[in-house]
Amino acid sequence: MRKKIIVIGGSAAGPKAAAKARRMDEFAEVTLFQKGADLSMASCGYPYFVGGFFDDRNKLLCTPTGVVRDPNFYWDAKEIVAKVNTEVTRINKQDKTVEFTDVVTGEKGTQEYDKLIIATGAKANLPPVKGxxxxxxxxxxxxxxxxxLRKIRDEGKVKKAVVVGGGLIGIETVEALHLAGIELTMVELLPQLLTFLDWKMAKLVENYLKTKANVITKNGVSEFLGKDGKLVGVKLQNGTELPCELAVIAIGVKPNIDLARDAGIKIGEMGGIVVDKYxxxxxxxxxxxGDCCEINNIITGKNVLAPYxxxxxxxGRVAGENVIAGNKVTFPGTIQTGVCKLFDYGIGITGLSETKAKEAGFDFVKVVNASPDKPGFMDGKLLVTKLLADSKTGKILGAQCLGPGDVSKQLAIWATAIKGKLTVEDMVNADLPYAPPFSLAIDHSVASAHILQNKMKGVFTGISCMDVKEKLDAGADMYLLDVRGADEYEETRLGIGETLIPLGVLRKRLNELPKDKEKEIVAFCKISLRGYEAAVMLKAHGYTNVKVLEGGIMAWPFEKEK
Known part of the structure; x- marks a missing residue:
């Protein structure tokens, strides 16, 4: 007897599940329902279509060989019945049927299933404000x-726009609209953009974004202002009014669970459909x-929403196999790896941020490494990585990375390390591919592990930019030692009362340092490699309270002097 498989949802998880089910059983009856007109949309590509990275919208719907994934494709290539413009309105668990409506003709119908896969995705959050x-x-x-939005870009009539929300989609939307020549303002209710990052890392992103667009944080939208039914501005909670002809709302998504909830399927505390490892x-x-589910975070063991x-x-692949073969394969969960592009920057995270590690109760150590991805003679570009590890076991807990360098490669390395339960000691001698066009002789990731190893051994005593700023604001008496060259110092400086003594002459000028060898000294340079060398030198000369500014000037998120 032929198995009857129904899949609800035609974006990412649904088509993957349907295709896997077909590959597992050539004779099963597989039907895919999609409320919209398109199938298997590469939704993560939307900002790049809007931004003009490519012009043919069908590229968002194509196979690698350029064939559009429409109902004809699904039937001819996979013998899957794909019903577009067809909304499933009810799931009847008792008689194992679904009810559906053709959204164009209004025609209604009912279809039986042996196994059903819900892949209804997520829907955009909208602020509960006027207009x-x-x-x-x-x-x-x-x-x-x-x-x-692509039509707006192509017509070129919109001059000012506001993007509401500083998450992944908001960040990518800003880039897309900026490339259309639109003057942009990003508005974020919270104190920082990209809340999956820790504050300092997010501040570095904000500083970079401010070179391209206006950025407002700690302020939300109180009203959208209109005239004759059209948007003319955005009013903020502090009363500021921002004139604009376009506003893009990007304040996150929520699981689309209405069908599942109405059918009596269990919904979890995070608001998604509860699923097991099968x-x-x-x-x-x-x-x-897909996005309608909540899944296990492998590190914390708690359920999370991970709409990636x-x-x-x-x-979808796991669900598609299991509806045919029984529960044979599993999806273990997520470590919530994410990355986005912002003009010349890559920005991302894998595993836990410091904030999430604290919430989960981990005792951890952390470091920040700012250094190039490749040698200078190969036009190496800066990377800033924040690395966390369990203080007892050394197991890698998380990594955040940003900058114009190869961020995706770094995140891939650390995601693999976390998934493989590797430790700092495993990573300090990682055998990674090396050639100057691709990396430094000691890859940025390995160097990050070296710094953390030194910190765990007590050889390296670091201090974060945040801690230095907080101490200075509280009136702490610190000696701030900049060991760069004079030319670098003239080009840019922190402007926090630092003293310049270049590393090459530091031994000759030790007499200029504080006489009290217990006084707190913070050494730094551009990326704090020379700062670390200075700290080792000073400790050898009897200074007992020497710290290194982690990440150096390049990781300093506050305003600098120029």
Missing amino acids: VGLKGISTLQSMQDADY MQTSDEDIYAA GDLANLE
């Missing part, structure tokens, strides 16, 4: 949103995958 329905307000959650819901014949396209595909 949110005005023309000129959009999200970037759907293909239709992408088409709308992607099976509370009903043994119903599975779920790569995870949706992986989850």
Whole structure:
């Protein structure tokens, strides 16, 4: 008897699940329902279509060989019935059927299933404020949103826009609209952008973004201002009014669970469908995958929402196999690896931030490493990495990385280390590929592990930029030692009362340092490699309270003197 498989949702997880089910069983009846007109959309590519990185929207819907994934493709290539513009309106668990409506014709129908996969994705959050329905307000959650914003770009009539929300989608939207020549303001209610990063790392991103757009934090939207039904401005909570013709709302998403909830399927504390490691819901014949689910965080053991396209595909693959073969394969969960592009910067995280590590109760050590991704003679570019490890076991807990260098490579290394439960000691001698076009002789990731190893051994005593700033603001008596060259000092400096003594002459000028050898000395340079060498030297000469400014000047998130 042929198995009847129904998949609800045609974006990422759904098509992957349907295709996997077909590959597992050539004779199963597989039906894919999609409310919208398009299938298998590469939604993470929307900002780049809007930004003009490519012009053919079909590239968001194509196979690697350029074939559009439409209903004809699914039937011809996979013998999957793909019903677009068809909304599933009800799941009947008792008689194992779904009810559906053709959104174009209004025609209704019912179809039976043996196994069902829910892949209904997520929907954009909207602020509960006046004017949110005005023309000129959009999200970037759907293909239709992408088409709308791309049309705005191509017409070139919009001069000012506001992006509401400083998360991943907001950041990518700013870049896309900036490339269209639109004057932009980003508004974020919280004190920082990209809340998956720790504050200092996020501040470095904010400082960079301010070179391209206006950025307002700690201020939300109180009202969208309109005239004749069209957006003319955004009013902030502090009363500021920002004139604009376009506003893009990017304040996150929430799981689209209405169908599942109405069918009596268990919903978790995070607001997503509860699934086990087999992607099976509370009903043994119903599975779920993608952004509508909450899944296990491998490090903390707690459920999280992780609306990422790569995870949706992986989850869909597991669900698609299990509805055919029984519960044979598993999806273990996520370490919440994410990365985004912001003009010349890459920005991302894998594992836990310091904030999340504290919330989870970990006792951890941390360092910041600012150094190039390649040698200078190969035009190496800066990377700033913040690395966390368990203080007792040395197991890697998380890494944040940003800068114009190869951020994605660094995150991939650390994601693999975390998933493999590797320690700092495992990473200090990691055998990574080396050639000058690709990396330093000691890769940035390995150098980060070296610094953390030195810190754990007590050889390196670091202090964060945040701690230095807080101490200075509190009136602490610190000796700040800049060991760069005079030319570097003239070009830029921290302006916090530092003393310049270049590393090359430090031994000859030790007499200029404080006579009290217990006084707190903070040594630094551009990236604090020379700062570390200075600290080792000073300790050898009897100074007992010497620290290194982690990441040096390049990791300093506050205003500098120029």
